[in-house]
Amino acid sequence: MLKTDKKFPLAIAVVALMLGISLSAAQADDDREEGYRSAGNSDKHGGKYGGENRGSSLQTIQANAKWKQECSNCHIAYVPGLLPAESWRKLMAGLDKHFGSDATLDASDAKEITAYLVDNASNRWRAPTAPLRITESAWFKSKHDSHEISPAVWKNPRVKSPANCQACHSGAEKGDFSEDKVRIPK
Amino acid sequence: MFRYSSAFVWLGVAAMGLTTLPAFAQTPNEVLATLKTAAAGEPNFQEFSAARGEQFFKVKHGKEWSCTSCHTDNPAAQGKHADTGKAIQPIAPSANAERFTDMAKVEKWFKRNCNDVLGRACTPQEKGDVLSYLLTVKK
Numbered sequence: 210m211l212k213t214d215k216k217f218p219l220a221i222a223v224v225a226l227m228l229g230i231s232l233s234a235a236q237a238d239d240d241r242e243e244g245y246r247s248a249g250n251s252d253k254h255g256g257k258y259g260g261e262n263r264g265s266s267l268q269t270i271q272a273n274a275k276w277k278q279e280c281s282n283c284h285i286a287y288v289p290g291l292l293p294a295e296s297w298r299k300l301m302a303g304l305d306k307h308f309g310s311d312a313t314l315d316a317s318d319a320k321e322i323t324a325y326l327v328d329n330a331s332n333r334w335r336a337p338t339a340p341l342r343i344t345e346s347a348w349f350k351s352k353h354d355s356h357e358i359s360p361a362v363w364k365n366p367r368v369k370s371p372a373n374c375q376a377c378h379s380g381a382e383k384g385d386f387s388e389d390k391v392r393i394p395k
Numbered sequence: 396m397f398r399y400s401s402a403f404v405w406l407g408v409a410a411m412g413l414t415t416l417p418a419f420a421q422t423p424n425e426v427l428a429t430l431k432t433a434a435a436g437e438p439n440f441q442e443f444s445a446a447r448g449e450q451f452f453k454v455k456h457g458k459e460w461s462c463t464s465c466h467t468d469n470p471a472a473q474g475k476h477a478d479t480g481k482a483i484q485p486i487a488p489s490a491n492a493e494r495f496t497d498m499a500k501v502e503k504w505f506k507r508n509c510n511d512v513l514g515r516a517c518t519p520q521e522k523g524d525v526l527s528y529l530l531t532v533k534k
Binding site (some may be wrong): 282283284285304308310311312313314315333369370372373 | 466476478479480481503506507508510530
């Protein structure tokens, strides 16, 4: 009885501590990026990457279950903060021709998932652009240009495509893209 | 205090029990029967045929992909998405108990995949033939 009583607060404390650590790690990564290459990246739209910047926080702390379930059948469920709201609206309106495949959903699922994506879209996208491919955004290209990532990496069958975030970012599905966790497969 | 703690534990156990219970609404044979009802109403209906289903599953239908492009030649094996490379669990019910147990899911995926493979919806006859074939595949 004594044991049970003591374990409870301990378990809560451990969970809280872990949450705190992961949150602050994400924050730290973000802060580092803010300073990184800030010169030369601001322009008429304001903000880095010509205004095509991913959200300040990508971690899916409260992931929508429908989104998780429906968007991870053929690829990982890409976290909403990777694109601006308008991209998600366009993408969800064209699921019958989703990058060459039919990915249609029933109307109620589509509505719920669109709302989740739009509500959690990038909060730092200032440009009037709305690409459908994450890889077409300026922040993505800048982070993955040939100075950062050797072109040979993309040819590695274990990477296969820049759409396979999780090949190098093991925490991609949770929105964890911190640079210190990147592991490029050999 | 003890009472509260044990109540929490039991609540947790009950919640886990609920989420791990297999919630299969239908059996694959019930799904097949539903398809048969739909197919029987069409002109030129023939009894479902596993052989015809196998042929349908393995050939291309005028587009880039066949069913096997993602599900492989062996429906009991793990497949791989032809574009993204993401793993696809086996499609044969013998190898994957979740398959063909939810009519809405079955129709959702037939609609998508028939569009990708044939550029049109599949007929109930074609769906029934394919499921008849998949039901003959041993693990």
